[in-house]
Amino acid sequence: MNVAISNRSGAxxxxxxxxxxxxxxxxxxxxxxxxxxxxxxxxxxFLLFAIAALLxxxxxxxxxxxxxxxxxxxxxxxxxxxxxxxxxSFCFIVFYKSKQLPLAGGSPQVGQKAPDFELQDTNNQPVxxxxxxxxxxxxxxxxxxxxxxxxxxxxx
Amino acid sequence: MAxxxxxxxxxxxxxxxxxxxxxxxxxxxxxxxxxxxxxxxxAGIKSQDIARPAEFLLDSSGIIRWKYLTDDFRVRLRPDQIxxxxxxxxx
Numbered sequence: 001m002n003v004a005i006s007n008r009s010g011a012x013x014x015x016x017x018x019x020x021x022x023x024x025x026x027x028x029x030x031x032x033x034x035x036x037x038x039x040x041x042x043x044x045x046f047l048l049f050a051i052a053a054l055l056x057x058x059x060x061x062x063x064x065x066x067x068x069x070x071x072x073x074x075x076x077x078x079x080x081x082x083x084x085x086x087x088x089s090f091c092f093i094v095f096y097k098s099k100q101l102p103l104a105g106g107s108p109q110v111g112q113k114a115p116d117f118e119l120q121d122t123n124n125q126p127v128x129x130x131x132x133x134x135x136x137x138x139x140x141x142x143x144x145x146x147x148x149x150x151x152x153x154x155x156x
Numbered sequence: 157m158a159x160x161x162x163x164x165x166x167x168x169x170x171x172x173x174x175x176x177x178x179x180x181x182x183x184x185x186x187x188x189x190x191x192x193x194x195x196x197x198x199a200g201i202k203s204q205d206i207a208r209p210a211e212f213l214l215d216s217s218g219i220i221r222w223k224y225l226t227d228d229f230r231v232r233l234r235p236d237q238i239x240x241x242x243x244x245x246x247x
Contacts, residue, residue: 033230036232036234039230039231040230040231094230098228098229098230099227099228101196101208101209101225101226101227101228101229102194102195102196102197102208103225104192104193104194104208104210104225105193106193107192107193107194107210107212107223107225108192108193108212108220108223109220109223110220110221110222110223111219111220112219112220113217113218113219113220114212114214114218114219114220115188115191115192116218117183117187117188117191119159119181119182119183119188120164120181120182121164121179121180121181121182122164122165122167122168122171122180122182123164123168124164127179127181129218130218132157132179133214133216133217133218143216144216145215145216145242145245145246145247146213146214146215146216146221146242146245147157147213147214148157148211148212148213148214148238148242149157149159149192149210149211149212149213149214150157150158150159150210150211151158151159151160151189151192151194151207151208151209151210151211152158152159152160152207152209153160153196153199153200153206153207153208153209153229154160154161154162154166154200154206154207155160155162155166155167155169155170
Protein backbone atom coordinates (compact mmCIF):
# COMPACT_ATOMS: atom_id res chain seq x y z
CA MET A 1 0.00 0.00 0.00
CA ASN A 2 2.70 2.46 0.96
CA VAL A 3 4.79 1.39 -2.00
CA ALA A 4 1.89 1.92 -4.43
CA ILE A 5 1.23 5.41 -3.10
CA SER A 6 4.87 6.46 -3.28
CA ASN A 7 5.18 5.15 -6.84
CA ARG A 8 2.12 7.13 -7.88
CA SER A 9 3.51 10.32 -6.43
CA GLY A 10 6.84 9.50 -8.06
CA ALA A 11 5.00 9.36 -11.36
CA UNK A 12 3.39 12.73 -10.65
CA UNK A 13 6.80 14.37 -10.18
CA UNK A 14 8.09 12.73 -13.33
CA UNK A 15 5.21 14.07 -15.43
CA UNK A 16 5.44 17.50 -13.81
CA UNK A 17 9.17 17.62 -14.52
CA UNK A 18 8.60 16.79 -18.18
CA UNK A 19 5.85 19.39 -18.56
CA UNK A 20 8.03 22.07 -16.96
CA UNK A 21 10.96 21.13 -19.19
CA UNK A 22 8.79 21.43 -22.30
CA UNK A 23 7.45 24.78 -21.08
CA UNK A 24 11.04 25.83 -20.46
CA UNK A 25 11.82 25.09 -24.09
CA UNK A 26 8.65 26.31 -25.85
CA UNK A 27 8.09 29.46 -23.81
CA UNK A 28 11.26 30.97 -25.23
CA UNK A 29 10.19 31.28 -28.88
CA UNK A 30 6.51 31.74 -27.95
CA UNK A 31 6.84 34.34 -25.20
CA UNK A 32 10.15 35.34 -23.66
CA UNK A 33 11.98 36.01 -26.91
CA UNK A 34 9.74 39.06 -27.40
CA UNK A 35 11.32 40.99 -24.53
CA UNK A 36 15.03 41.88 -24.48
CA UNK A 37 15.13 41.44 -20.71
CA UNK A 38 14.30 37.74 -21.02
CA UNK A 39 15.68 37.18 -24.52
CA UNK A 40 19.31 38.27 -24.39
CA UNK A 41 20.01 36.06 -21.38
CA UNK A 42 17.16 33.51 -21.12
CA UNK A 43 17.27 33.33 -17.33
CA UNK A 44 13.56 32.45 -16.96
CA UNK A 45 14.01 29.41 -19.18
CA PHE A 46 17.10 28.25 -17.31
CA LEU A 47 15.09 28.62 -14.11
CA LEU A 48 12.31 26.47 -15.55
CA PHE A 49 14.80 23.76 -16.51
CA ALA A 50 16.24 23.89 -12.99
CA ILE A 51 12.73 23.42 -11.57
CA ALA A 52 12.19 20.49 -13.94
CA ALA A 53 15.44 18.91 -12.72
CA LEU A 54 14.30 19.35 -9.13
CA LEU A 55 11.00 17.67 -9.90
CA UNK A 56 12.83 14.72 -11.46
CA UNK A 57 15.03 14.39 -8.38
CA UNK A 58 11.93 14.40 -6.18
CA UNK A 59 10.37 11.79 -8.47
CA UNK A 60 13.40 9.55 -8.03
CA UNK A 61 13.33 9.96 -4.26
CA UNK A 62 9.64 9.05 -4.09
CA UNK A 63 10.08 5.90 -6.11
CA UNK A 64 10.44 2.61 -4.36
CA UNK A 65 13.21 0.76 -6.10
CA UNK A 66 11.95 -2.79 -5.69
CA UNK A 67 8.57 -2.68 -7.37
CA UNK A 68 8.60 -0.63 -10.58
CA UNK A 69 6.64 -2.28 -13.36
CA UNK A 70 8.38 -2.44 -16.69
CA UNK A 71 5.66 -0.23 -18.19
CA UNK A 72 6.34 2.45 -15.58
CA UNK A 73 10.05 2.16 -16.28
CA UNK A 74 9.52 2.62 -20.01
CA UNK A 75 7.19 5.61 -19.64
CA UNK A 76 9.63 7.31 -17.26
CA UNK A 77 12.52 6.70 -19.60
CA UNK A 78 10.55 8.22 -22.47
CA UNK A 79 9.64 11.26 -20.37
CA UNK A 80 13.24 11.61 -19.27
CA UNK A 81 14.49 11.45 -22.86
CA UNK A 82 11.90 14.02 -23.99
CA UNK A 83 12.98 16.39 -21.23
CA UNK A 84 16.67 15.95 -21.97
CA UNK A 85 15.93 16.57 -25.65
CA UNK A 86 14.15 19.82 -24.72
CA UNK A 87 17.11 20.95 -22.63
CA UNK A 88 19.65 19.95 -25.29
CA SER A 89 17.70 21.68 -28.10
CA PHE A 90 17.36 24.83 -26.04
CA CYS A 91 21.06 24.96 -25.19
CA PHE A 92 22.00 24.21 -28.80
CA ILE A 93 19.95 27.14 -30.07
CA VAL A 94 20.89 29.62 -27.36
CA PHE A 95 24.62 28.84 -27.09
CA TYR A 96 25.46 27.78 -30.63
CA LYS A 97 22.91 28.22 -33.40
CA SER A 98 22.09 31.85 -32.74
CA LYS A 99 25.78 32.77 -32.96
CA GLN A 100 26.23 31.16 -36.36
CA LEU A 101 26.20 34.41 -38.31
CA PRO A 102 28.42 35.30 -41.28
CA LEU A 103 31.12 37.76 -40.24
CA ALA A 104 30.24 40.34 -42.92
CA GLY A 105 33.91 41.29 -43.10
CA GLY A 106 33.41 42.79 -46.55
CA SER A 107 30.66 45.15 -45.45
CA PRO A 108 31.27 48.89 -45.94
CA GLN A 109 33.39 50.45 -43.21
CA VAL A 110 32.75 53.53 -41.13
CA GLY A 111 33.99 56.51 -43.14
CA GLN A 112 33.15 54.96 -46.51
CA LYS A 113 30.30 56.03 -48.72
CA ALA A 114 27.36 53.64 -48.47
CA PRO A 115 26.83 51.71 -51.72
CA ASP A 116 23.92 53.07 -53.71
CA PHE A 117 20.84 51.01 -54.45
CA GLU A 118 17.34 51.12 -55.91
CA LEU A 119 14.68 48.87 -54.40
CA GLN A 120 10.89 48.71 -54.26
CA ASP A 121 9.03 49.94 -51.21
CA THR A 122 5.78 48.46 -49.85
CA ASN A 123 3.80 50.27 -52.55
CA ASN A 124 5.96 48.73 -55.25
CA GLN A 125 7.53 52.16 -55.96
CA PRO A 126 11.27 52.31 -56.67
CA VAL A 127 13.29 54.10 -54.01
CA UNK A 128 16.99 54.97 -54.21
CA UNK A 129 19.40 55.73 -51.40
CA UNK A 130 19.89 59.21 -52.90
CA UNK A 131 16.13 59.83 -52.59
CA UNK A 132 16.11 58.72 -48.94
CA UNK A 133 18.98 61.09 -48.17
CA UNK A 134 17.41 64.10 -49.91
CA UNK A 135 13.64 63.75 -49.43
CA UNK A 136 12.33 66.16 -46.78
CA UNK A 137 11.48 64.60 -43.45
CA UNK A 138 7.64 64.51 -43.17
CA UNK A 139 6.44 67.58 -41.32
CA UNK A 140 9.55 69.62 -42.14
CA UNK A 141 11.19 71.13 -45.22
CA UNK A 142 14.62 69.78 -44.39
CA UNK A 143 16.28 66.59 -45.57
CA UNK A 144 17.21 64.11 -42.82
CA UNK A 145 20.36 64.46 -40.75
CA UNK A 146 20.99 60.84 -41.55
CA UNK A 147 19.49 57.53 -42.59
CA UNK A 148 19.58 54.28 -40.65
CA UNK A 149 19.74 51.18 -42.87
CA UNK A 150 18.40 48.16 -41.02
CA UNK A 151 19.01 44.81 -42.68
CA UNK A 152 16.77 42.18 -41.12
CA UNK A 153 16.07 38.52 -41.58
CA UNK A 154 12.47 38.88 -42.69
CA UNK A 155 8.98 38.42 -41.38
CA UNK A 156 8.46 34.81 -40.40
CA MET B 157 14.62 52.13 -43.15
CA ALA B 158 14.46 48.36 -43.32
CA UNK B 159 15.74 46.02 -46.02
CA UNK B 160 14.99 42.30 -46.29
CA UNK B 161 14.37 39.69 -48.98
CA UNK B 162 10.62 39.85 -48.27
CA UNK B 163 8.34 40.93 -51.12
CA UNK B 164 6.65 44.35 -50.93
CA UNK B 165 3.36 42.60 -50.22
CA UNK B 166 4.79 40.70 -47.25
CA UNK B 167 6.44 43.82 -45.83
CA UNK B 168 3.21 45.77 -46.29
CA UNK B 169 1.44 43.16 -44.14
CA UNK B 170 4.14 43.46 -41.50
CA UNK B 171 3.89 47.28 -41.44
CA UNK B 172 0.12 47.25 -41.24
CA UNK B 173 0.12 44.66 -38.48
CA UNK B 174 2.60 46.58 -36.32
CA UNK B 175 1.87 50.14 -37.39
CA UNK B 176 5.36 50.83 -38.75
CA UNK B 177 5.62 54.08 -40.68
CA UNK B 178 9.21 54.02 -41.82
CA UNK B 179 10.33 52.82 -45.23
CA UNK B 180 10.50 49.09 -45.91
CA UNK B 181 12.37 48.03 -49.05
CA UNK B 182 12.34 44.66 -50.76
CA UNK B 183 15.51 42.98 -51.99
CA UNK B 184 14.13 39.61 -53.12
CA UNK B 185 17.27 38.53 -54.99
CA UNK B 186 19.46 39.76 -52.13
CA UNK B 187 21.47 41.95 -54.55
CA UNK B 188 21.80 44.91 -52.21
CA UNK B 189 22.28 42.53 -49.30
CA UNK B 190 25.28 41.11 -51.15
CA UNK B 191 26.53 44.59 -52.01
CA UNK B 192 26.67 45.30 -48.28
CA UNK B 193 28.11 41.82 -47.59
CA UNK B 194 25.41 40.93 -45.08
CA UNK B 195 24.16 37.80 -46.84
CA UNK B 196 23.31 34.79 -44.70
CA UNK B 197 23.06 31.92 -47.22
CA UNK B 198 20.32 29.38 -46.64
CA ALA B 199 19.30 30.77 -43.26
CA GLY B 200 15.69 31.46 -44.18
CA ILE B 201 12.84 29.32 -42.96
CA LYS B 202 12.58 27.72 -46.41
CA SER B 203 16.37 27.63 -46.68
CA GLN B 204 16.38 30.74 -48.85
CA ASP B 205 19.22 33.26 -48.67
CA ILE B 206 18.39 36.10 -46.28
CA ALA B 207 20.19 39.02 -44.67
CA ARG B 208 22.02 38.66 -41.37
CA PRO B 209 21.06 41.42 -38.90
CA ALA B 210 23.06 44.59 -39.62
CA GLU B 211 22.56 48.31 -39.10
CA PHE B 212 24.37 51.18 -40.84
CA LEU B 213 23.92 54.80 -39.80
CA LEU B 214 24.59 57.23 -42.65
CA ASP B 215 25.01 60.97 -42.42
CA SER B 216 23.22 63.34 -44.82
CA SER B 217 25.89 62.87 -47.50
CA GLY B 218 25.65 59.08 -47.42
CA ILE B 219 28.88 58.44 -45.51
CA ILE B 220 28.67 55.58 -42.97
CA ARG B 221 29.15 57.01 -39.50
CA TRP B 222 28.32 53.95 -37.40
CA LYS B 223 27.56 50.32 -37.96
CA TYR B 224 26.37 47.45 -35.76
CA LEU B 225 26.85 43.76 -36.51
CA THR B 226 25.50 41.58 -33.70
CA ASP B 227 27.32 38.28 -33.14
CA ASP B 228 24.13 36.60 -31.91
CA PHE B 229 20.81 36.92 -33.72
CA ARG B 230 18.98 36.77 -30.41
CA VAL B 231 20.69 39.92 -29.18
CA ARG B 232 19.41 42.90 -31.09
CA LEU B 233 20.14 46.58 -31.21
CA ARG B 234 18.20 48.62 -28.67
CA PRO B 235 16.58 51.95 -29.58
CA ASP B 236 18.70 53.81 -27.04
CA GLN B 237 21.87 52.54 -28.73
CA ILE B 238 20.67 53.92 -32.06
CA UNK B 239 19.69 57.25 -30.55
CA UNK B 240 23.10 57.54 -28.90
CA UNK B 241 24.80 56.94 -32.25
CA UNK B 242 22.45 59.38 -33.98
CA UNK B 243 23.49 62.15 -31.56
CA UNK B 244 26.93 62.11 -33.16
CA UNK B 245 25.58 63.01 -36.60
CA UNK B 246 26.42 66.54 -37.72
CA UNK B 247 23.51 68.97 -38.11
